[in-house]
Amino acid sequence: MWSNFPKERFSLPGMFSARKLNNPRLFPLYIGFIVFFVIFALHHSTYIKGSFMVESSESSVMVIVVTPTYKRYTRVPDMIRMANTLAHVKNLYWIVIEDGNKTSPAVEDILEGTGLQYTYMAHPTAKGFPKKGWYQRTMALRFIRSNTDQILGTSKDGVVYFGDDDNSYDIRLFTDYIRNVKTLGIWAVGYCGGSPVEAPNVTDGKVASFNVQWSPKRVFAVDMAGFAVNLKVVLNSDAEFGTSCKRGTGAPETCLLEDMGLDRTDIEPFGWEGKEGQRKIYAWHTKTKPPYIKGKLETFGYQVEIE
């Protein structure tokens, strides 16, 4: 086969000639090179299975997911499902912040099981902050700013996303949307704010308004699950989730993004093009029902978090 190749193809001046290639004593070297190349190529391919074959050139960008959490009946199953989702995503750093005095062994086990890089820390809500993860997300922003190199590792770029543990996420939210955010990415969220879907209103690729029912006049009328910001935006500001957001009629998203120095012209909308016939929703604002528990709280030695 190879010996029938036109010899000219291999005669690159100053490199190697077909004559050398035909030297049988060098064949073990060629075999070594080929085996090494095949191992290298397969190792660096992102193929997992089926359409989870999603990561390509952008996968060197670190996806940084910030998840506030707290002890409740459904926290462990919620975190298990979120872990199963995030574990599909390459190059992801998960920051989980417990609203409590100490971290939970059950959550630690789940995080350990993902094989992802993560930091799990406890910060009980400080006085004046609402009990909605505001303080925990602020602690995460400070952690990102003071541990940037550790989080990025060999990645040169990062994107920060606030993903709560009870929402539902399509893998493509992380691989197709979040990892491609250069400044501020915004997309639709299902079952949110009293609507079947909240979405940016896009004309000629630009967002001038938001298709939401609740408080549509906010500069950024978007749910926490509906945006991500490039790490550079986080590092170039000291914006935090304060004790209140008066500009957001109670919702902190617009205050954070405005305090980061962003305006509507910075928005990169994702998923509005309606390719394949219908626009698809990759983030769903779901809540898990508290279970019906009656009588004694016997756990029979099983690891289960009781409220």
Add this chain to the structure above:
Amino acid sequence: MWSNFPKERFSLPGMFSARKLNNPRLFPLYIGFIVFFVIFALHHSTYIKGSFMVESSESSVMVIVVTPTYKRYTRVPDMIRMANTLAHVKNLYWIVIEDGNKTSPAVEDILEGTGLQYTYMAHPTAKGFPKKGWYQRTMALRFIRSNTDQILGTSKDGVVYFGDDDNSYDIRLFTDYIRNVKTLGIWAVGYCGGSPVEAPNVTDGKVASFNVQWSPKRVFAVDMAGFAVNLKVVLNSDAEFGTSCKRGTGAPETCLLEDMGLDRTDIEPFGWEGKEGQRKIYAWHTKTKPPYIKGKLETFGYQVEIE
């Protein structure tokens, strides 16, 4: 390197000799074999990432998951989370049965995205059956019995599990428990039947009773999420989910298992040993809250299922 190997090592009578190996005209053939072997070995390794490196010798057993489903607000996000979970499991066949006249394109998309083998079919609940997936699970049992070879593929053995789309599952439920069931496997389920956990009561490896609050006298006092049966048990009976289960005080699990000819001595309990200090729960009976939707049901062209 190779040329320094003792020649005797390669002198297998009737096969090939070191003399032939030294023939440079055969080297392209050897290169081909080596590249093929490396690709084959890597392709058949079960490594995905981190601790999802879970599958070993038992992975040739087909895990057959049966999921009845129906159109509702939270069905798509529920199915997305379940798909993200099952997509981690090798050698899994997913049978999804719509309680309706036709299948849903949104669900079809989710199934397609997993890369798993699956069958998605529509069977509206027949007269007399309760609206709780009984008829759909019966249709799945008939499908398994009449399409066994197609489902098994190259696998020699299978296990059938009834997994609803709103529950939460640890990956190890499928890899460590279900795939190892020889007859009837039973394990703990979290947040079930009014208890933090329902579990088999195990003494000396045997189950004589069940730690449940609701109807503990049933022969099999177990939730749908808490057991799996070997495919042989399914094929050796014509048991189905009938229009009622009088022996189960309304719960169909015990009738199905009794009709399959099983009794308590057949139970293989999983996860009760309390290794690592605490017994762990790998299946959670969760429900997703219906979202708060008010006013008009505008979807802005996004793919969203409306009740």
